[in-house]
Amino acid sequence: MSYQALYRVWRPQRFDDVVGQETMTQTLKNAIITKQTSHAYLFTGPRGTGKTSAAKIFAKAINCHYQKDGEPCNECETCRAITAGALNDVIEIDAASNNGVEEIRDIRDKAKYAPTQADYKIYIIDEVHMLSTGAFNALLKTLEEPPANVVFILATTEVHKVPATIISRTQRFNFKRITAADLFKRMAYILEQKEMTYDPAALKVIAKAAEGGMRDALSILDQVLSFSDNHVTLENALDVTGSLTEALLADYVQTIHDHAPKAALQLLQQILAEGKDAQRFVEDLIEYVRDLLMYQQAPELVMANEMDLLDEHFKQLSDALSAEQLYTVIDILNETQQQLRFTNHPEIYLEVATVRLTQQPVAPAAVSANVSAPADNEQVTQLSRQVAQLQAALQKLETAGPSAPVQQAKPKPAKKISKKVNRKLIYPVLADATRTNLENLKEVWPDLLNMLDVTKRAIMRVSEPVAASQSGVVVAFNYEILFERANNDQDLLTVLENGLNRLTGNPFKVVLVPQDNWPEIRKEYLQNHAVSGHNNEDQPTTTEKAPAPEVNEVVQQAQALFGDAVVVQKD
Structure with a gap:
């Protein structure tokens, strides 16, 4: 006989063999024992949870004269x-391929005839949600008042597509996802019956990858057995499922805790080079971080779900990372997961996410733990002094009365521009900047990024050129922390300037600015060089000219918005 898949060989033949659905199976057994069976049932739930198997067991039990x-x-x-599927009175129908009105009418007509061999005629309609509207209407009357000794069992994975008029005519049983622990026990039992060896960690990986479906778990196990010559190893289970080892996930999270972007990016490149799926990597990482967070609150619950396979590294990370840090990691990973759905270059988003994760600020809880008691006392003393000064000032105002002049509060200053922004390098670029130069530079910018190594490319992914002349370019960064990192990296600036020289043939000077400060810097330049009428010390001196005429306010606003290279003023 030809080889049969594990999920077919080990399909449940008794209610007690159906794993993880004790409530449903016990209810069905009680109905058969007390002879209070219904004429129509609706089995709903995810794939591979035992709906069709339970329907066949029910068909056997209700027709068996020796049931116990x-x-x-x-x-x-x-x-x-x-x-064996050879009894004419038990009819199994696939609604996905028999979803028309004529097929249901044929069922309705044949249901009128009495069973030929068994006591009950059983119709099992799988994936019933695939029936057309007309087919559902044809089935309504038969479901409501079926002939004697006829039972309908409808099974579906998408109950929301079944009309309410059908659901109301049936007894509904909701099959739930099977827990990883139950899947683990069932696979271990099957392997022991087949006298095959296995690694418990490998079965855990398969159980998690099956996502609550017994059929999926046995299919993956069958594939691993074929791949590993009848011995289930962790390495082969990871290769078949595309999952990552707990150790690799722990190492990646460790780089987040250590704020080590270089090590994290190298680890990411190793993971992608091994052919791991980007989406699956993010899912595994979210689940791992979720377990770290859960372990802080309910360790016994995580131990049960992970089947007592947690290592010491996991426990150390759970102690080292605060809940706030784990919340931030999950938020960033969730955002990255959404971005991966709409891109053909997932490695870009993973690299940016890796840099963001490793550049997280220290959590407030960690900060407070590192602050010494003398520092706290000093802050309290300073605050007390300020309160005393404010109280004295308030007393003076009350003594002077309403006639005393009140000093007007100064307006809040605008957002400070980073001290590391070098205007002496930016203003010469702006003096000769044109739209054409900027567009030409943007065309070669992707080629420039491809010339960088992994770490430098990940940093520069969040930047873009915003102004360019024949000899210089201003590059704006979306995140100030990455701007500071790049601005302090002289090697990175040298590589960028050399790369632009090779691509364009011109020697370029690269100047970096934070994106948030760029509009204010450009506005300052326009005011100092277009309105004031005299040369700024940062601007190269030119021949003396007559004082510049006063610029209209509307023109100033247009230049501030679009740049002086675009705005042309005509009388």
Whole structure:
């Protein structure tokens, strides 16, 4: 006989064999024992959770003359015929391929005839949500008042697509996802029965990858057995499922804790080079960080879900990372997961996310733990002094009365521009900047980024050129922390300037600015050089000219918005 897949060989033949659905199976057994069975049932739930298997077991149990405690004997002629699919009175229909009105009318007409061999005629309609509207309407009357000795069992994974009029005519059973622990036990039992060896960590990986479906778990196990010559190893399970080892996930999270972007990017490149799926990597990482967070609050719950396979590194990370840091990591990973759905270059988003994760500020809880008691006392003393000064000033105002002049509060200063922004290098670029130069530079910018190594490219992904002349370019960064990192990296600036020289043939000077400060810097330049009428010390001196005429306020605003290279003033 040809080889059969594990999920077919080990399909449940009794209610007690259905894993993880004790409530549903016990209810069905009680109905058979007390002879209070219904004429129509609706089995709903995710794929691979035992809906069709339970329907066939029910068909055997209700027709078995030797059933005991609601379980079929599986030895009589009727039970063996139903197991083999050879009993004419148990009809299994796939609604995905038989979803028309004519097929349902044929069922309705044949249901009128009495069963030929068994006591009950059973119709099992799988994926019933695929029926057309007309087919559902044709089934309504039969479901409401079926002939004697006829039972309909409808199974579906998408119950929301089944009309309410159908649901109201059936007894509904909701099959739930099977827990990873139950999947683990069932696979271990099957392997022990087959006298095969296995690594417990490998079964854990398969159980998590199955996502609550027994059929999926056995299919993956079957594939791993074929791949590993009848021995289930962790390495082969990871290769088949595309998952990552707990150690690799722990190492990646460790780089986040250590604020080590270089090590994190190298680890990411290793993961992607091994062919791991980017989406699966993010999912595994979110689940790992979720377990760290859960372990801080309910360690016994995580231990049960992970089947006591947690290592010391996991426990150390759970102690080292604060809940606020883990919240931030999950938020960034969730945002990255959404971005990966709409891109053909997932490595870019993973690199940027890796840099963001490793550049997180220290959590407030960690900061407070590192602050010494003398520092706290000093802050309290300073605050007390300020309160005393404010109280004295308030007393003076009350003594002077309403006639005393009140000093007008000064307006709040605008957002400070980073001290590391070098205007002496920016203003010469702006003096000769044109739109053409900027567009030409943007065309070669992707080529320039491809010339960088992994770490430098990840930093420069969040930047873009915003102004360019024949000899210089101003590059704005979306995040100030990455601007400071790049501005302090002289090697990076040298590589950028050399790369632009190779691509354009011109020697370029690269100047960096934070994106938030760029509009204010450009406005300052326009005011100092277009309105004041005299040369700024940062601007190269030129021949003396007549004082510049006063610029209209509307023109100033237009130049501030679009740049002086675009705005042309005509009388």
